[in-house]
Amino acid sequence: MPNIPLTWLGEHVELPAGLTAEQLAVDLVRVGLEEEEVHGAAVTGPLVVVRVLSLVKEPQKNGKVINWCQVDAGAHNTLDDDGRPTVPRGIVCGAHNFVEGDLVVAALPGTVLPGPFPIAARKTYGHVSDGMICSTSELGLGEGGDGIIVLDPAVHAGVEPGDDAIALLGLGEEVLEINVTPDRGYCFSMRGVAREYSHSTGARFTDPGLPSGSLPGATADGFEVVVEDDAPVHGVAGCDRFVTRVVRGVDASAASPAWMQRRLTQAGMRPISLAVDATNYVMLDLGQPLHAYDLSTLVAPVVVRRATTGERLVTLDGTDRALDTGDLLITDSAGGRGARVLGLAGVMGGAETEVSYSTTDVLVEAAHFDPISVARTARRHRLPSEAAKRFERGVDPRLAAVAAQRVVDLLVEHGGGTADPAVSDLDAVPERPVVEMALTEPARLVGVDYTRDQVVGTLEQIGCTVVEQGATGTLLVTVPTWRPDLTGAAELVEEVARLVGYDQIPSVLPVAPAGSGLTRGQRARRSVARGLAEHGLAEVLSYPFVGQAQLDELGLPADDERRTMLSLVNPISAEKGQMRSSLLVTLLDTARRNVARGRSDLALFELGLVTLPVAGAPAAPALPVGQRPSDEQLAAVAAAVPAQPRHVAGVLAGSLELPGWWGTGRAADWTDALAAVRLVAERAGAEIVVSSTSDRAPWHPGRCAEVRLTDGTVVGHAGELHPKVVEQLALPARTVAFEVDLDALVSAAPTEPRQAGLVSTFPLAKEDLALVVDAGVPAQDVFDAVRDGAGDLLEDLRLFDVFTGEQVGEGKKSLAFSLRLRAQDRTLTAQDTVAVREAAVASAAARVGAELRA
CATH class of the missing domain: 3.50.40.10 (Phenylalanyl-trna Synthetase, Chain B, domain 3)
Incomplete structure (x- = not known):
């Protein structure tokens, strides 16, 4: 960033007396040049010029050689018995780039160097060093090479021992460091900053960069x-x-x-x-x-x-x-x-x-x-x-x-x-560009009614030549050679707004346009996230970048469609150079990191996009630069973009309910993963069918549920992770997880709002039912059979118990259901409830071979 000494800047623009770096920063920020730092007086105290009278080299035990120097500091010499400064000062110095008779710069006791680093007389290497001979870096002048500062007598003629070195080296002058944006490279010079100060304050500016008539022209014998x-x-x-x-x-x-x-x-x-x-x-x-x-x-x-x-x-x-x-x-x-x-x-x-x-x-x-x-x-x-x-x-x-x-x-x-x-x-410099701009363009873009004089005057102030096109209200603006950033009307409008003053632009709160609010998908996503959070899961966000090694850890087969992933041209990490095709991959990585840091009881979920490229799909064409692509090119780019549906996934591990004085707690199991999926479907408004599946990595075979829509489309899976995957990822035993396609659930949900049914004023009838079926029959199939058989009088149906044992026979299980019955027009009789019970049992017997448990 440029450093601006005030005395140097004053050679190009008229500065007021007593101008400080702080005030200069205020004036420059008004035209867009921000203050980075004000470098004040870098050194305070007695920093003086001294002459080296003698120099004795003294080797030390550590192998270092120091110089014991006697220096003449003029009026700053040590006082003799009569109080006169005649006795030279002794200073220890480790540099070796000076000799007897040289003029050097010394910080005497009481000096404060940048840091801050106060200087005092102190005993070192067997001597009392009465100050310090300084280098450029020690004075904050930058890395000026090896060794201390040796003054050249030809440059510093007339300098005597004891003279103030702060003024000599310019260490007492304030310097303003500014931040210049990339489009204003001309401000990397005193010429450019002086011009901007003139724009800000109206101070008289003399351009030192304008060619004069005394410049020699090209000659035939010039260096070719x-x-x-x-x-x-x-x-x-x-x-x-x-x-x-x-x-x-x-x-x-x-x-x-x-x-x-x-x-x-x-x-x-x-x-x-x-x-x-x-x-x-x-x-x-x-x-x-x-x-x-x-x-x-x-x-x-x-x-x-x-x-x-x-x-x-x-x-x-x-x-x-x-x-x-x-x-x-x-x-x-x-x-x-x-x-x-x-x-x-x-x-x-x-x-x-x-x-x-x-x-x-x-x-x-x-x-x-x-x-x-x-x-x-x-x-x-x-x-x-x-x-x-x-x-x-x-x-x-x-x-x-x-x-x-x-x-x-x-x-x-x-x-x-x-x-x-x-x-x-x-x-071979080309002619300066001419930009056509409507006189009303600044008012249109900025929202301020600039006058004609403000627009034209500002453009002429920055060096433009402006020609008005009669009554058309069009300006032909020839931009100056030092402003290559002014390439169009918008850039010229920005200059008008900047120099007239950003503070002249009123703060107007825009009126929100009327609309329909959130889309159906947005409402569904928010409802799902809120529902899972209320269910006890914590939402996380993970980077969508993965590698094939992560899929190997999950045990995905070589021909699994999830291994077809989109590769990145410039990935953040070579190990994770592809876009995820499964949300569970990155979520399990997050779970592993939490477990590794001592958090073994987890309930996490994430909503995010997955990328599903099609093998052999055409690549997107390279688009032209500087012009709008054709409709065909845009269509080709859109066709090459892979599908990116939004999924929701969750991981539950360890204790779902922590043990304590209130009880033994409860570990997360596959039912919790399935309950979370049902919650997602409910919040999305879609009906799902759950059935068991034999093999779907990374889940345990036989302990994985397949989630389908009513039309049979598979939209996700839930269940217990495979033991080998759990071991590979160092997760707690019997960790469960789920992943479903949220976009598919939202699309399957009815678009029309649900019509609320009539609320019956008649009393409720209760009936419990226990059915014995083969152990391999899914509970969902039995549930569906009972529901369909019960008919219209069924208000609510719940499975409240699953039992296996000698009482029901080997290879059998008992499923107990609670039925809640109610009619809209009458109080149900005992005959009504018996009829519903018998119909439900008959339906279950016909569809899944169920028998009523004795």
Whole structure:
């Protein structure tokens, strides 16, 4: 994020006296530049310049060598017997990049360094260290290399021991760090921030990026540059502007001026050398990234092209990189036209042609590169350089010549060089786009009645040229070169809203349109979730990503349809790279995690989508970018999307009713899973039929119920999990589970509301019935037979007991039913109840071979 020193900003825009970083943050947030942090005075107390008078190296037992230094701190020296500051201070220092006579920076007792880290006199290594000699990192100036700060006498002429180092290093000035959104890359410069401050406050702004008449034009003998981009990204060439300037006779060993070094450190960059510092300073000031080459290492012409397979480059950070054919390169003709790679365009230069202390002639490059090419290269090589940050957000293509001239001026002034009159300027920048916008468009989109003067004035304020189309109310807006983000009418409307003021937009609560409320499916899903929660189950949510190994744990056969799953192109985890086809897979994983963490009594449920692809189904076509797909293409995409029904699943393990003083409790069993399924069906409004099934993983064979609709469609299963699955997942013994297709239940439910029956005022008659059937006969079949035989007088039927034993015979079981009978028009007689009982017994005998238990 950009750091904004107030004194630097004040060179471009008029700032009021006494402006603080806090007030600047308030002014900038008004136009959308948010405050990240205010860096106040980094150091307080006596931080001073000292001269090293003597230096004694003392080896220690731990192998470390320290320096016992006597330093001259001027007026801050130790007082003699007469109270005069003449006695040098003694300081212990572990750095070794300085010698006797050097001017260094020392924090004397009472200084507080960033951290906070207070400095006091203390005994160490057998001496009393009366302060600390400081490095750049200790002063909060960034990682400025190895060792402490040694002041260059040529840069800091006139500095004497005892002088205040806080002012010298700019540590007393407030710096505002701001957050810049990706669409406003021009604010990665003092020029851009100053412009926005002017928009916010009306302060007078002087644009330092405008070309002047004194700029030299291109000459025939300029350093030749050629663009050969045979593989442009999205049809746009990788480079449309490339300016080169030459400065000869530069003293490469010359240090950057102190003010430049101070500003670079305030901005978070480390001063390196005059040529590098000058390009970095201009980049921070104007927003145009630049690069300096050692001219003696170059062979004309410079060729901008894409990389070829197998090419490599050692970048300035010392890394040897394999280049991609999508990388845009800067090359020269050493070994053949465009044969040698000099750098990654817009990202980082190469080590072979960098400026060194032996450099005398410097080639300055200022270019404009395609944002998408730069962004992809920076991410591909993981090089988020300062240049790449700006290019990928958009750089003013008309800024290159101005920025190059600024660097030339700095090298001439501070490096003793001479500007070569040869100039090259390859300029293929397209004309600025013209956006057509209705004068009423801001009012339509924002809801504020902006006047004509507000709309046109705002657009002209940001640098647009506005032409009104007579009485049509249409504006033809030519956007400025420094705003590549303004591509349509909506972006222009946003600028009007932003600069007129977001606070001018009233907060209006929209009126909710009349509607039918929740859909039938939404009501059913909410009712099911509420019913299961009231039944004692806790709802959970799990990620829908699974792998084949999880299906193996559940014992699914190789030909099971649930093994056909949709694979993800870019999964979060390689082990879980497919979309679940069964909700129970992820729910059981959640149950296992809870049990592993000590929660062995579980009652969980989940509502979620499953993905059911069809093997061999056609893949979705690739859709075009930048235009609406055709109806046929959209239909093909829709056809390729697999079915994603909503299921509901549950797991019950351990004790369903906990033991205590109230009783022994009760463990969850298969009846609880089946009861939960019946509850789901009841809340969904669907009728189901339950029957046993022999084999359905992951359930126990013979202890699994199949859930069907009345038309025979299978919609789910419930029962006890297979012992091997329970063991594999480390779940409590005899864990039970269920899973049903909730969408199928909702679809099967009648759409018409149920008609309530008449409530009889006549008394209830009760009758109990015990029937003996073969042990293999499902209780549901007996229940259905009794219900159908009882007829219209039956109001309620319940199974209240199942008994097996010697009394009913081997291979038999007794099912006891409670019948509640009532008539709408009379009180039932004993003959009526006997007739119902006999009819029910006869029906059960005929359909399932039942006998009345004696």
